[in-house]
Amino acid sequence: MYKNYLSSILIIAVLIGLFLVSNVSAAGVEEKTIKVANEKSSYVASRDVTASSKIFTKTYSVQNADKIDPKSIKYSGNGILKSSSLSVADGKLTVTIIGREDQKPSIKVIGKRTRGDFFKGNPGNSIWLYADGVHWQANDYSSTTFQEIRPAKIVGGQKIKISEDQYQWAPKLPNGETLITTWQPDVQKRIDQAAWFMKEEGNVFEQNTKTLVYIDKSLVDLSSAKMGNVRDSEDSPNKIIDITQPTKESLRKANWYGIEFTLPNSRGTGWTEQEPIANVANIVEGRLYYVTVDYYLEAETLPMSRFEIEGTITYELDIGPDPNVKLTGTISPTSTEFSGVDIPVEINGTAMVENVGDRIISKWMFYSRPEQTASAKSNTVTGNNKTASTKFNFTISSGDVVEDPYVQNYVLTARVHFTDGTTAEATVPLHSDVYQKAVPIVTCVDAPVPIIDAPSSAMAGETISISGARSNATGGKSIANYEWDGNWSGFTTLTGKGGDIMLDSVGKKKVTLTVTDSEGCKGTTEKAISVGKPLPYAKALVEGSLKENRLIIFDGSESRGSEDEDANVKIKSYTWEVIENGGGSADASSIRFAGKLSGRTKNVLFKKAGSYCAILTVENEYGATAEDQTCFTVKPDEKPIVNFSAVKEVLRDPDNDLKATLQVTDLSYSPDGDYIAQRIWSYKYDSDNDGSFDDETKVLIDDTNLTEMKEDVAAVGKYRIYLEVVEGFGEPTIPEFITSADYRRSNSWE
Incomplete structure (x- = not known):
């Protein structure tokens, strides 16, 4: 026996919904922050520190300067804010900060020439040809007492055979003789001329002049200045003896040095070669031999101080009460009967803003969307209007109505934009409800009971399990068949007691299960599944x-x-x-x-x-x-470090067309892992022998990246070698964005 059950029909009238929401804020104080960059003053002698040495005056452009509360200005960081010197005018904030003191005790310094070159001396000794035209007289000193020896040392002279039984004495240069000269540099004069540099560890003569740290002369305790070390600048085996070292007090001479060298000395000057002459009674000839030495001074600095600031300035703006937006929203219909077709929905909104003050409104922006949708529709109302209205139209799809009642929620937002870049907004929720007529279902008296086990909500992209295994038959019967259906296009037909389904779209889903028992009676049930948007996972x-x-x-x-x-x-x-x-x-x-x-x-x-x-x-x-x-x-791309070694004295080679070969070896390197891609060698020749290369023309030797360079030159004199190096990248780059200026380079003359 079958019975038909018809549920009652429920019809709800169409109503209009009204919502009013406003955003409320109290009188506002806005805090602003200015970053004070790290800044350091130059070092001054601690004894010369004055009040002005400590002062840093900084000026910053600020918005709404007229609304700054001067009492709220604070500074946090290195140093102290001088409150009495604050100034706010013409859109600028000016502050005075007393910097934090950084003290350093005395450090050791060396005195050199202005460009970092060593001081040079040219001590020498003379020899004189006797009137006999044969013998030479050389001033000499004791190598133990460093006192002049009297009589002078007699050297030279040779016996020449001019016939079978006749000989004649002729002058001969005293080659192989050892001479000693004494020398005392004018230390006080050099103190007045010296530039001062921080003393580094190790042998001063072996250090790179380009890396020295300059120290201002005002920071040097000149009373502590004294002679440093001395060396032979030509690296020849001349012996330099510090005369201050003998133990006998009577032999000490302040800053005196002895230089012991062997004739001939290729650096001698002041004469020309003479042919032997038989009768030389009236000829006296003098010859000066000299050596070139390098030396430097040593001293200590005075205690030094510098001042530093770094931190933040905060201040408050009295901006008054915040703008307050009031928004009224209506929706039509608020509720309706479902007739199997799409349902049009209209949303209207009216907004007004309070507490505008002197702000100027540039536009209103209205947004509305279904609650489950991320993207919203928008409308714009331009102009300086304190009130504005808008309208949006939506549609409830008939396919979405899977529950009874079906509730569609909406969001309405009004946002006012001001010309100063600030905004204020308010949001209201709205909803429209859809009710259905009850669907008549015909069942057996002892119909089977269908049961669907599935989640009520899930995210799109998920695979869920749907099961009807718990369905049961009554009266000793059994379930003979399971029939599944779904209301969306991507639904995969299930068989038997159920299975897994991948949810490929967002929205309200409905699954229907009809079970048939062993006597042919049927039972039907539905399950609603709300499928939302999955949130992605970002990993940078x-x-x-x-x-x-x-x-x-x-x-x-x-x-x-x-x-x-x-x-x-x-x-x-x-x-x-x-x-x-x-x-x-x-x-x-x-x-x-x-x-x-x-x-x-x-x-x-x-x-x-x-x-x-x-x-x-x-x-x-x-x-x-x-x-x-x-x-x-x-990280910054650091410049390469330029360094090279050279053979400092070379002779012209008779087997090489009387040319000398300049020889240098590059020692340059990159401090941050790059490589040297190009080495550009050049030289200048001191053509007028005035000791200066500033007026000479630079000659290119090679630019093909030689690490060892040899160059033949014919002219006698001094040459200065120059090296410029260019880095190549030690790591991958993007070539299309690289210019030649991006490759770091350094040179030996700057």
Whole structure:
């Protein structure tokens, strides 16, 4: 026996919904922050520190300067804010900060010539040809007492055979004789002339002049200045003896040195060669031999002080009460009977703003969307209007009505924009309800009981299990058949007691199960499943060589379309943004990349060192977004260090057309892992022998990256070798963004 049951029909009248929401805020005080960059004064002698030495005056452009509360201005960091010197005028804030003192005790310094070259001396000794035209007289000193020896040393002379039984004495240069000369530099004069540099560890004569740290003369305790060390500047085996070293007090001479050398001395000057002459009674000839020595001074600095500031300035703006937006929203219909077709919905909104003050309104923006949808419709109302209205139209799809009642929620937002860049907004919720007629279901008296086990909600992309296994028959009967149906296009037909289904779209889903027992009676039930948007998972990585002008890779490959690792959701887009670490937009001119800053991975090159953050925004196929940020530091590309060694004295070679060979070996290197890609060798020749190369023309020797260079020259005199080196990149880069100026270079003359 069968019975028919017809449920009652419920019809709800169409109503109009009204909502009023406003955003409320009290009188406002806004705190602002200014970063005070690190700044250091020059060192001065601690004894010369004055009040003005400590002062840093800084001026900053600020908005709404007329609203700054002077009492709220505070400084945090190195130093102390001088409150009595605050000034706010013409859109600028001027502060005076007393810097934090950094004291240093005395340090050792060396005195050299202005460009860092050593002082030079030319001590010498003379020999004189006797009137007999044969013998030479040389001034000599005792190598133990360093006192002049009287009579003078007699050297030279030779016996020449002019016939079978006749000989004649003729003059002969005293080659092989050892002479000693004494020398005392004018230390006081050099103190007056000296430039001072910080003394480094090790042998001063072996240190690179280019790396010396200059110390202002006002910081040097000149009363402590004294003679430093002396060396033979030509690296010949001449012996330099410090006369201050003998133990006998009577032999001590302040700053006196003895130089012992062997004739002939190739650096002798002041004569020309003479042919032997038989009758030389009236000829007296003098010859001066000299050596060139390098030396420097030593001293200590006075105690030194400098002052430093770094920190933040905070102040408060009295901005008055915040703008307050009031929003009224209506929806039609608020409720309606479902007739099997799409249902049109109209939303109207009216907004007004209070507490505008002297702000100027540029526009109103209205937004509305179904609650389950991320993207919203928008309308714009321009002009300086304190009130504005809008209207939106939506449609409830008949396919979405799977519950009774079906409730569609909406969101309405009004946002007012001011010309100063600030905004205020308010949001109201609205909803429209749809009711259905009850569907008559015919069942047996002892109909089987269908039961659907499935989640009530899930995310798109997930695979869920749907089961009817708990369905049961009554009266000793059994379930003979399971029949499944779903109301969406992607529904996969289930068989038997159920299975797994992948949810490939967002919305309200309905699954229907009809079971038939062993006597042919049927029972039907439904299950509603709400499918929402899955949130993606963003993971930003920064890889590569974190240095200026090198390849840096933004990698988002570990991101997923869903937070659920097992969900089958694709990522639609990857978008990257670069900001400075600590906030603020990064300088776009310092960042290079091809096309748009987007993609799963992106090759990027930074032109400027600094601390940055990369922000990755991923959007999945359902329009949901997620964001991740990673911060990193781009190191500066350091210049190469130029250094080379040279054979300092060379002779002309009779076997090489009387040419001398200049020989140098490069010792340059990159301090940060790059390599030397080009070495450019050149020289200047002191053509007028005046000791200066400033008026000479530089001659290119080679620019093909030789590490060892030899150059034949014919002219006798002094040459100065110059070297310029250019780095190549030791790590990958992006060639299309590299210019010749990006390769670091250094030279030996600057």
